[in-house]
Amino acid sequence: MTTSQVTLTDGRILAYIDYDPPTTTPAAAAAAGKDGEEAHVTTTTTTTKPVLVYCHGFPGSRIEGDFLVSAARRHGARLISVDRPGMGLSTFQPNRSVLDWPRDVLQLADHLSINGFYVVGASGGAPYVFACVKEVSKTGRLLGACVVAGAYPLSLGTAGMSWPVRILMLTASSKWFGGVVGWLMDWDFGSVARDREHPERMRKVLVRAMKAKPEPDARCVDSEEVTTKLVEAMHESYRQPSGGGINLDIRLIAGDWGFDLADLDTEEGFNICLWHGGRDANVPVAMARNAASLIKGAKLKVLEDEAHLSISLNAQDQFLEDLLGTVDRQPAGMTEESCAPACTDVYGCMDSEGEIAH
Numbered sequence: 287m288t289t290s291q292v293t294l295t296d297g298r299i300l301a302y303i304d305y306d307p308p309t310t311t312p313a314a315a316a317a318a319g320k321d322g323e324e325a326h327v328t329t330t331t332t333t334t335k336p337v338l339v340y341c342h343g344f345p346g347s348r349i350e351g352d353f354l355v356s357a358a359r360r361h362g363a364r365l366i367s368v369d370r371p372g373m374g375l376s377t378f379q380p381n382r383s384v385l386d387w388p389r390d391v392l393q394l395a396d397h398l399s400i401n402g403f404y405v406v407g408a409s410g411g412a413p414y415v416f417a418c419v420k421e422v423s424k425t426g427r428l429l430g431a432c433v434v435a436g437a438y439p440l441s442l443g444t445a446g447m448s449w450p451v452r453i454l455m456l457t458a459s460s461k462w463f464g465g466v467v468g469w470l471m472d473w474d475f476g477s478v479a480r481d482r483e484h485p486e487r488m489r490k491v492l493v494r495a496m497k498a499k500p501e502p503d504a505r506c507v508d509s510e511e512v513t514t515k516l517v518e519a520m521h522e523s524y525r526q527p528s529g530g531g532i533n534l535d536i537r538l539i540a541g542d543w544g545f546d547l548a549d550l551d552t553e554e555g556f557n558i559c560l561w562h563g564g565r566d567a568n569v570p571v572a573m574a575r576n577a578a579s580l581i582k583g584a585k586l587k588v589l590e591d592e593a594h595l596s597i598s599l600n601a602q603d604q605f606l607e608d609l610l611g612t613v614d615r616q617p618a619g620m621t622e623e624s625c626a627p628a629c630t631d632v633y634g635c636m637d638s639e640g641e642i643a644h
Contacts, residue, residue, distance in 0.1 A: 287303045287305060287351075287352070287355075288303070289301055289302070289303055289348065289375060290302055290303070290304060291375065292393065292394055292397045294390060294393050295393065297377075298371065298376070298377035298379060299375065299376060299377045300368065300369070300371075300376050300377075300390055300393070300394055301348060301368070301369040301374050301375035301376045302348055302366055302367060302368040302369065302394060303348050303349075303351050303366070303367045304364070304366050304398065305351065305355045305358070305359075305364070305365045305366070305367070306335070306359065306364045306365065307364075307398075335362055335363055335364040336361075336362070336363045336364070336403075336404060336429070336610055337363070337364045337366065337395075337400050337402070337403040337404065338354075338358055338363050338364065338365045338366065338403070338404050338405075338406050338606075338609075339366050339368065339391055339394075339395075339403050339404070339405050339406070339418075340354060340365060340366065340367040340368065340405075340406050340407070340411075341368070341370075341387075341405060341406070341407035341408075341411030341412075341414040341415050341418075342367065342368075342369075342370070342373075342407075342408070342410075342411050342519075343407075343408045343409030343410045343411055344409060344410025344411075344437070344532075344535055344536060344539055345373070345410075345479070345520060345523040345524065345532050345535075346373070346409075346410065346411070346519060346523050347369055347373050347374040347519050347522035347523040347525075348367040348368055348369045348374050348375075348522070349367075349374070349515070349518050349519040349522050350367060350408070350519050351365055351366075351367025352367075352515055352519075353512075353515060353598070353599060353602075354367075354406070354602060357602035357603055357606055358606065360603065360606075361603070361606045361607065361610055363404075363606070363610065366394070366398070368390075368391070368394065369522075370387070370414070370531065370535060371390075371531055372526060372530050372531015372532065372534060372535070373522075373523050373525075373526070373531045373532060373535065374522045374523065374525055375525065376531075378526065378528070378530045378531050380530070380534075382534065382538075383538065383544050384413045384414060384417045384538050384543045384544055384545075385417050385420070385421065385543070385544045385545065387414045387417050387418070388417050388418045388420070388421035388422050389421075391405070391418060391422065392422060392425070392427070395427065401427060402426075402427050402428070402429045403427065403428065403429060404428070404429050404430045404431065404432070404609055404610070405418045405419075405422075405428065405430075405431045405432075406431075406432045406433075406434070406605075406606075406609065407432075407433055407434070407436065408433075408434045408435055408436070408598045409434075409435050409436065409437055409568070409569075409594065409598070410437050410535070410536075410539045411433075411436075411437075412433045412436030412437045412438065413437060413538065413539055413543050415431050415432070415433050415436070416431075416433070416543070416545075416547065416550065417543065417544075417545070418431065419431050419550050419552065419558060420545050420549070420550055420551070423550075423551060423552070423553075423556060424551060429557075430556065430557035430558065430559075430609050430610070430611075431557070431558045431559075431609075432558075432559045432560075432561070432605055432606075432608065432609040433559075433560050433561070434561045434562075434597060434598050434601070434605055435561070435562060435563060435566060435568075435569060435594050435595070435597050435598055436560065436562070436569065436574065436577075437539050437569060438547075438569060438573040438574065438576070438577045439543070439547070439577075440455055440456065440459055440540065442572075442573045442576040442577055443570075443572055443573060443576060444456075444570070444573075445570060445572060446567070446570030446571075446572060447567065447568065447569070447570050447573075448567045448568065451567070451568050454467060454536075454540075455539075455540045456540075458536045458537050458539075458540035458541070459537070459540040459541045464537045464540075464541070465533070465537075467533075467536060467537070468529070468532065468533025468534070468536060468537065469533065471529075471532065471533070471536070472524075472529035472532065472533060475491070475524075476524050476529045476532070478491055479520050479521055479523065479524035480521070480524050480525070480527070482521050485517050485521070488517045488520055488521060489513060489514075489517050492507065492513065492516055492517060492520065493507050493513065496595075499567065499593065499594070499595075500565045500566075500567050500593040500594075501565075501593075502563065502565055502591065502592050502593040502596035502597075502600075503593040503594055503595045503596050505596070506595050506596055506599060512599065546580070547577055547580040547581050548580040548581070550581055550582065552581060552582045552583045552584070553583075554583065556583060557585075557608075557609060557611060558581060558583060558584050558585070559584070559585045559586075559587065559605065559608045559609055560574055560577065560578055560581075560584055560585065560586045560587070561586075561587050561588075561589070561597060561601060561604075561605045561608070562574040562586065562587075562588050562589075562597065563588070563589055563590075563591075563592035563593045563594060563596060563597040564588050564589065564590035564591065564592065565590070565591065565592065565593040566592075566593050566594045566597075567593065567594065568594040569594065571588055574586055574588070585608070587604075587605075587608065589601055
């Protein structure tokens, strides 16, 4: 798929893949000004599609959208997958915060003449989905949000989290040692991920990591197509030589997001759905349950036989139906918890030896 770029108001580049952009009609092309102004007239058949803005995992990149695009098309949706700053082809943004992301998304939406849209995020993309809920929902442009196998605040409890992931996240959240984690990740993993001439090195690391995971995740790399796409996404996440984007991203995911889940202004009728695997060892399902109890109106759906990566691959039709408001069936092994207002990937893959994969 073709990668596009938009220049933001601060001069940074934001890279994205628009999998089904509106088609410009011949009349619109003819309407372009004599001085070469861009025509913005598009066909009516393509502009009515619901728009999904995808927030990739950690480490991750816009390439992850390739996994979701077929399901999005089955549901008549237009998928746009975006590189976060410092990953893929998006410019590194020093000292950014999680709450900076919604401004980038809104500028992209303005650039594409998109008014209302949905946000979807997996794993380490979760904080950025919640940031959009906090900031964009107040504009009336955010139509709904879905988090799949999401990373949640460590304060919600790490019991059941695999020890390598727990150590990584606790260290990344540390004021004193957070920078060390990023450097070690880049030293141990970045060189392999950047070696595009020898993708078999990345494949070997990824398969070894996944085979040490719970069985639903381990089975994911039995698919040659899935493994190849995961390797491609990982290569792209480490495209930039400094690794600054990756290093900062893990610290933001593990640290203070700048807002509390309980403070999200999810008005009655706003659709915010959380999906999680009962066998997730990267983000224990208890964290998702605790998070759902804090978010007003959140719907948590647990697939007991899925894990961290597997639910993102195997439940796409279900969570898109849930998000877009057309769900009419309940998959086998699923429990649903509708949460009333409460009183109160690294989330990717890591094996028992601490090897990190997507």
